[in-house]
Amino acid sequence: MRPIRSALNRIRHPAILAIGLVLAAAILIEMGVYSSQNLLSWSTVRISLIVAVLCAMLGIAPAWVSCLLFAVSGYALLWLFSPLTTIMIAALTSIAVLSFTKPRLGASASLIAFAALTVNNTQNQLTASNIVGMTVMCLCPLSLGFGLNLLLAQRQATAALRRQLDRERTARHLHDTISNDLAYMILRIDQASHDDPPADQNQYQLRLADLRAIAETALDHTHQVIRQLEHADESNDIAHISQTNEDMAGRKAKQQRERLEDIIQTQQRRLKSLGFQGDGILGTFDHPLADDILDLLEGLLNELYANIAKHADPDAWYAVTISFDRQHVIISASDARNNNETQIGLGSGLERYRTVIESISGTFTVTDNADGWNAEIAIPLFQTDSSAARTYQT
Structure with missing residues (x-):
């Protein structure tokens, strides 16, 4: 055998x-x-x-x-x-x-x-007919082989591009989830090392439980990445086939809003445990967002909050707002820089998002001066260019 x-x-x-x-x-x-x-x-x-x-x-x-x-x-x-x-x-x-x-x-x-x-x-x-016959006899297999070779090369190039996009998407997901979770754990551990140990045993257990919850979140994100690599992600089934398209759109928009609110609330709890005070405001939207837009928005929110935790002044007020108009998702973020900040990570997350958003005709404006740090971001909701739409998934 x-x-x-x-x-x-x-x-x-x-x-x-x-x-x-x-x-x-x-x-x-x-x-x-x-x-x-x-x-x-x-x-x-x-x-x-x-x-x-x-x-x-x-x-x-x-x-x-x-x-x-x-x-x-x-x-x-x-x-x-x-x-x-x-x-x-x-x-x-x-x-x-x-x-x-x-x-x-x-x-x-x-x-x-x-x-x-x-x-x-x-x-x-x-004769001339013999010459034509010989030419056709030699050119037919030659052109057939060349054509198949070009077709195979095109398919291989497409497959290579798809693999590259998958790797880039996985790298972005790792940065937006696991690395930010671990960075938050480091900040919490640094905070605990500078503070006096709590005399109350219950308070001590609460700190440990909080750190354990962060570790479980990072582990869950790790499993998500593994499922993506194995192409084992499962799509959600439609519960009621008899529902109209409008009802299904409303249900999907509600689910998306709940996902975004959960991200904002989780990130705000993390910042509050580090001593930050601020606001996170999510606007309303009636129609569901495209899946690639939602993925991009979720990753950007995680990155913005992680950026605040790493570089902002805990004593200053921060704000993150998300609003919607007919053509754009508009994200605004502001905080005050911490002059004594501890650098964690490469700090390349927002730059990567800037590249992605600008490549799909969006805008990403950042001002950093003595008055504070501000970001104004607009992401287009609709794309007519298929190549631009694929950029979301990098």
């Missing part, structure tokens, strides 16, 4: 293997028909068997097997004058396979075939 598995693993192009096996069977059948009528010489039979074996091996090593198949089948056609039509098909197939796997070798094989046919036909009267 192990040699069989090893041989199967070497098959890079199952379609080429299937074509080669069918062609090998056709050669054997046609050879049997002609042999029963005593129309084949022993040398032709031997060459035909070699061609059939090479056709059967096409799927294992397409490049060098196709070169041998081109040479052997060409020899059979030009010097043995084989009556087997399948030998000619094998020669054309070798050109097509070479053009697909090694385009330069395919073009060279096509030129060699055209030159060999021209030399062979010079013994007879070479």
